[in-house]
Amino acid sequence: MMAYTKRIDGRDFKELRPMEAKVGVIPRADGSAYFKIGGTAAYAAVYGPRTSFPRFLQNPKSGVLRCTYTMMPFSGAGDRVRPGPNRRSKEISMVTEKALIPVLDLEDFPNSVIDVFISLPETDAGSRCAGITAAALALADAGIPMKDFVSAVALGRVDDKLVVDLCYDEEAYEGGPVADIPIAMTQRSKEITLLQMDGEISKKDLLKLVELAKDATDKIHEKQVSALKEKFLREGFKNDN
Amino acid sequence: MTIENERAHLLKALRKNVRYDGRKTDEYRPIEILYNISKNAEGSASIKLGDTQVLAGVKFEIDKPFSDTPDEGILMVNVELSPMASPEFESGPPDNWSIELARVVDRGIRESKVVDFKDLCITPGEKVWMVNVDIVALNDSGNLLDACSLAAIAAIKNALFPEIVDGNIDYHKKSKKGLKLKDIPLSVTVHKVGEFYIVDPLSEEEKLTNARLTVATKKDGTICALQKGECATLNEKDIEAMVDLATSKAEELRKLL
Numbered sequence: 225m226m227a228y229t230k231r232i233d234g235r236d237f238k239e240l241r242p243m244e245a246k247v248g249v250i251p252r253a254d255g256s257a258y259f260k261i262g263g264t265a266a267y268a269a270v271y272g273p274r275t276s277f278p279r280f281l282q283n284p285k286s287g288v289l290r291c292t293y294t295m296m297p298f299s300g301a302g303d304r305v306r307p308g309p310n311r312r313s314k315e316i317s318m319v320t321e322k323a324l325i326p327v328l329d330l331e332d333f334p335n336s337v338i339d340v341f342i343s344l345p346e347t348d349a350g351s352r353c354a355g356i357t358a359a360a361l362a363l364a365d366a367g368i369p370m371k372d373f374v375s376a377v378a379l380g381r382v383d384d385k386l387v388v389d390l391c392y393d394e395e396a397y398e399g400g401p402v403a404d405i406p407i408a409m410t411q412r413s414k415e416i417t418l419l420q421m422d423g424e425i426s427k428k429d430l431l432k433l434v435e436l437a438k439d440a441t442d443k444i445h446e447k448q449v450s451a452l453k454e455k456f457l458r459e460g461f462k463n464d465n
Numbered sequence: 466m467t468i469e470n471e472r473a474h475l476l477k478a479l480r481k482n483v484r485y486d487g488r489k490t491d492e493y494r495p496i497e498i499l500y501n502i503s504k505n506a507e508g509s510a511s512i513k514l515g516d517t518q519v520l521a522g523v524k525f526e527i528d529k530p531f532s533d534t535p536d537e538g539i540l541m542v543n544v545e546l547s548p549m550a551s552p553e554f555e556s557g558p559p560d561n562w563s564i565e566l567a568r569v570v571d572r573g574i575r576e577s578k579v580v581d582f583k584d585l586c587i588t589p590g591e592k593v594w595m596v597n598v599d600i601v602a603l604n605d606s607g608n609l610l611d612a613c614s615l616a617a618i619a620a621i622k623n624a625l626f627p628e629i630v631d632g633n634i635d636y637h638k639k640s641k642k643g644l645k646l647k648d649i650p651l652s653v654t655v656h657k658v659g660e661f662y663i664v665d666p667l668s669e670e671e672k673l674t675n676a677r678l679t680v681a682t683k684k685d686g687t688i689c690a691l692q693k694g695e696c697a698t699l700n701e702k703d704i705e706a707m708v709d710l711a712t713s714k715a716e717e718l719r720k721l722l
Contacts, residue, residue, distance in 0.1 A: 250604045251516045252551050263504055267603060269549035292556060297543065297599035298506035298522025302636055304597045307545055308558070341549035343601065345520055346503040 228383035228400060232393045233262075238436060240377065240389045240443055245357075245451035247365040248459070255366025257451065259358035261377075261444075262391055263348030268358035269341045270366040276337035287333025291320040291340045293355055299344050301392060316352045317342075323356050323408040323418035324363065327372045338368060349392040349404075350378040356408050356418065361448050365455070375441040375448060376408035376418060379433045381425050386433055388440045405430070407437045411445050414438050472673045476659040485669060486515075491710060493665040498615070498721055500623045507639065508624025512616040514665060516606035521598060521616035523624040527587065527634060528595040538585020538593040542571035543600065544613055550602040551668075569652065569692045570600065570614045573681035574621070577650035577689040584645060587629070594626070596644070607667040610679055614652035619722055622646060650689055651718050652681040653711035657703060662710055678704070680711035684719065688712075 231237065241262030250256035253269035260266075276282050276290075293316040295305045320342065328338075340362065342355040353376035360374040380390050383400030395404050403423030409416055416434070425433075475485070482489055494515030503509040506522030528539060544567040548554045559567075574580065585594040598620060600613045621644055628638035656663050656674040666674060675697035681690040688708065693699065699707070 250518075250549060251606060252604050253549065256549075265503075267549065271548075271552055274552075292548070294547070296503070296520065296522065296601050297545070297597065298503055298509060298524050301505050303526060304524040304599070307543065307599075309556075339548070341547060343547055343549055343603075345509075345522070345601075346505050348504075 228385045228397070231387065233391055237385050238388045238439070240440060241391065243444065243447045245361065245447045247361055247451050247455045253362070253366070255362045255364070255368070257358045257361035257365055259354055259361060261350060261354055261389065263346055264344070264350050264354045265346050266342055266344050266351065266354040266358040268355065268362035270338065270362045270368070271341075272338040273333040273336035273368075274339070275335065281337065282335040284334050285331065287330040287336045287338060289321050289325055289328060289330060289338050289340065291317045291324070291342065291359065293317045293320055293352065294341070294343045295347060295351070296343055296345050299347050301348070316355070319418055319420065320352065320356050320359060323376065324359060324374055326415065326417050327360075327370045327374055327410060328363070329369060329371065332369070338363075349390050349395050350406070353377050353406050353408065357444055357448065361451060364452055372413060373411035373445055373448065374408055374417060375411060375444040376406065377437065377440045377444060378404055378406045379437055379440065380404045380423065381429060381433075386429060386436065388436055405433055407434065407441075409437055409441045411441070468673065472658065475670060475673050476661070479658065479661045479663070484663070485667060490661055490663045491714070493714070496718070496721055498619055500619065505636075506620070507627055508620045508622070510616055510619035510623055512612050512619065514608055514612050515667075516604055517608055517612050518603040519600055519609065519612045519616045520603055521600045521613075521620035523620050524597045524599070525624075525627055525634065526595045526597060527592050527629075530586070530590065530593040534582070535590040536586045537582035539595040540571070540575060540580060540582070540598070541595065542567050542574070542598045542617060544570065545599065545601045546605075547601055547603070551605040554602075554605070565692075565694075566609060566613050567600070569610060569679055569690070570617050572690040572692075573614050573650050573652045574617060577648060577681065577683055579646045579648045579650055579683075580621070581645055581647070596621075596624075605668065607669075607671045608654065608665045610654045611652060611665065614681070615718065618649060618651065622649070622722060648683045649719050649722055650681050650683050651715040652679050652690070653714040653718070654679040655707040655710050657697065657699065657707070662706055664710065664714055678707045678711070680708055680715075682712050682715045686712050
């Protein structure tokens with residue numbers, strides 16, 4: 225069997241796909257963002273902190289972060305995605321919450337909920353990571369105090385190579401073993417807030433990929449920061465709350 | 466009482482032919498149409514009416530035809546009022562508003578007969594194309610009705626059939642064949658507030674409307690679907706004025722597609 229010598233889309237093994245980031249794309253929301261990486265695009269809208277309903281969700285000691293991940297019905301490479309929650313989207317919503325909570329001070333918002341809605345118009349692998357990256361941007365745009373920033377990317381292994389930001393054709397590679405590892409990281413402290421994996425990999429390679437994730441999330445973070453700066457240059461610093 | 470006060474305030478402005486954002490009664494906000502916003506859809510479009518934005522995508526599937534129309538394909542229109550689009554929308558199954566939106570958009574297209582359903586037949590009685598048009602509201606700053614109908618027709622116009630390989634759809638291969646549209650039906654909703662008729666309302670105006678009439682028309686002015694909404698009554702004079710305004714606005718919108 226031939227080794228994986230050249231990436232399917234021609235990138236270097238450590239190269240991210242082209243990125244696009246914008247904030248303030250959903251004017252009704254308290255904060256919003258669009259993040260696109262290759263063929264995967266995510267919108268995120270933040271509402272809140274607002275009083276949480278149903279009431280049993282209210283916690284007098286702390287606020288609640290509630291993330292909802294949705295693929296738009298026409299966003300998948302195959303058949304139409306049926307609207308409404310499913311096992312996959314519920315799990316992704318949950319790990320997205322866990323990926324973002326470490327940088328928030330939810331104790332500052334007792335009895336409240338911060339809703340983050342993530343919705344993807346097109347997907348080509350790495351959709352939970354694009355969603356987390358967009359969500360972090362939207363939280364910043366909403367003015368929610370954050371102790372650190374979060375950026376996310378999928379890394380992995382395709383046959384004998386370690387790769388950054390897998391596309392769908394790499395996830396589905398049949399010429400050798402594949403590992404797909406979504407990682408979310410805090411920007412300054414480089415702590416891992418999301419770690420999942422499908423496939424097979426050695427401990428040595430896993431640790432190498434965590435190291436590579438630091439560089440990759442740095443590049444994503446640069447994009448996030450320039451999107452925030454771009455909005456403030458465009459609209460000035462509005463204090464309309 | 467507040468609603469009455471707000472309406473009085475709006476009417477005062479309308480008597481001077483100015484709206485909250487400075488537009489005239491018969492003026493749309495700036496319209497922006499983008500195509501191919503999702504590479505995984507067979508056709509897609511984004512529509513902005515000012516701050517209001519909706520996305521629409523077409524997915525083709527192969528399905529069994531209905532038994533009463535064995536040689537005709539199927540068109541399905543669905544509207545998702547995502548809670549990301551407005552603090553008033555909630556997660557959960559489609560509510561009455563999203564169902565009304567989907568049905569009004571659906572009828573505007575279906576009743577205009579611009580889609581040849583026989584052309585969607587693959588094997589009579591066995592296999593036909595099912596055309597799924599999904600519309601997702603991204604930001605609701607008013608007039609989702611017209612935004613959704615524009616988005617649907619733009620996405621349908623943009624759609625190309627996928628190839629069929631060994632009886633199954635190969636979504637990676639788009640053919641060069643689109644849906645042959647014989648006309649471009651367009652829906653315009655005219656709102657009656659007091660004695661005024663306005664188009665393309667902002668959310669603030671929409672909640673003060675007394676009655677609305679959505680009019681879908683074809684190029685030659687033929688009316689192909691109607692929907693009256695809200696509680697106030699309309700008379701013949703209203704209907705004539707509202708249809709006239711909708712028809713002339715539809716003509717303007719058609720030039721953008």
